[in-house]
Amino acid sequence: MVEIPVITIDGPSGSGKGTVSQRVAEALGYHLLDSGALYRILGCVALRQGLDLNDHALLAQTIQQLDIHFGDQGPGSVSVNGEDFSDIIRQEIGGDMASRVGAIPAVRQALLNRQLAFRKSPGLVADGRDMGTVVFPRATVKIYLTASVEERAKRRYNQLIAKGIGAILPDLLRELKDRDERDSNRSVSPLKPADDAHILDSTNLSIDEVVTRVLNLAADF
Ligand code: C5P
Numbered sequence: 001m002v003e004i005p006v007i008t009i010d011g012p013s014g015s016g017k018g019t020v021s022q023r024v025a026e027a028l029g030y031h032l033l034d035s036g037a038l039y040r041i042l043g044c045v046a047l048r049q050g051l052d053l054n055d056h057a058l059l060a061q062t063i064q065q066l067d068i069h070f071g072d073q074g075p076g077s078v079s080v081n082g083e084d085f086s087d088i089i090r091q092e093i094g095g096d097m098a099s100r101v102g103a104i105p106a107v108r109q110a111l112l113n114r115q116l117a118f119r120k121s122p123g124l125v126a127d128g129r130d131m132g133t134v135v136f137p138r139a140t141v142k143i144y145l146t147a148s149v150e151e152r153a154k155r156r157y158n159q160l161i162a163k164g165i166g167a168i169l170p171d172l173l174r175e176l177k178d179r180d181e182r183d184s185n186r187s188v189s190p191l192k193p194a195d196d197a198h199i200l201d202s203t204n205l206s207i208d209e210v211v212t213r214v215l216n217l218a219a220d221f
Pocket of ligand 1: 103
């Protein structure tokens with residue numbers, strides 16, 4: 001049986017993974033898994049419902065029970081139990097809460113099958129931290145996309161300003177460093193390149209250049 005192809009794109013916050021994954025999926029007509037959105041959703045729900053972050057079983061049960069739909073209200077849209085979560089999860093607090101619930105092994109385990117179910121014909125682009133190491137260890141092509149932390153903070157700053165949201169560059173830099181530290185040093189599924197990943201440093205590359213490189217790597221298979 002021919003396996004459905006999977007391209008994994010892992011890397012730290014602000015490396016451009018989200019945009020690159022979307023563009024590669026569009027170019028190939030593949031499905032897209034934004035795994036960070038799943039962690040962000042749980043983080044936002046936990047915050048809103050005042051769930052105890054030490055109650056790991058409750059958090060794992062909560063994420064399993066949520067009815068989550070991607071793309072129903074247009075590209076990039078996310079609904080949770082019928083409510084539009086597209087903007088809520090993109091706020092800084094959503095990313096921060098995601099990295100807190102993402103450090104809990106029971107939560108990661110509870111999300112595993114949901115993520116595997118995204119692998120559908122004709123193929124999948126999976127964006128995250130552990131796509132190539134844990135979720136799809138036999139992926140067709142693995143990319144680890146990175147960039148200097150200063151460049152990543154600058155990109156995030158420009159994105160927020162363009163959206164009319166106030167931002168302070170040194171604060172963003174500190175938050176990114178904290179999140180990198182938490183994601184890289186946790187005991188389960190830490191952020192690190194798979195042994196067989198192609199490492200792409202996007203510090204001095206445009207999005208178009210990164211997309212072209214990923215598509216070239218995918219074309220070899
Ligand atoms: O990619 P994104 O910025 O949306 O991810 C938000 C947070 O979710 C990350 O900082 C990380 O802690 C967590 N995450 C994870 N595993 C993934 C995707 C995201 O732990 N596969």
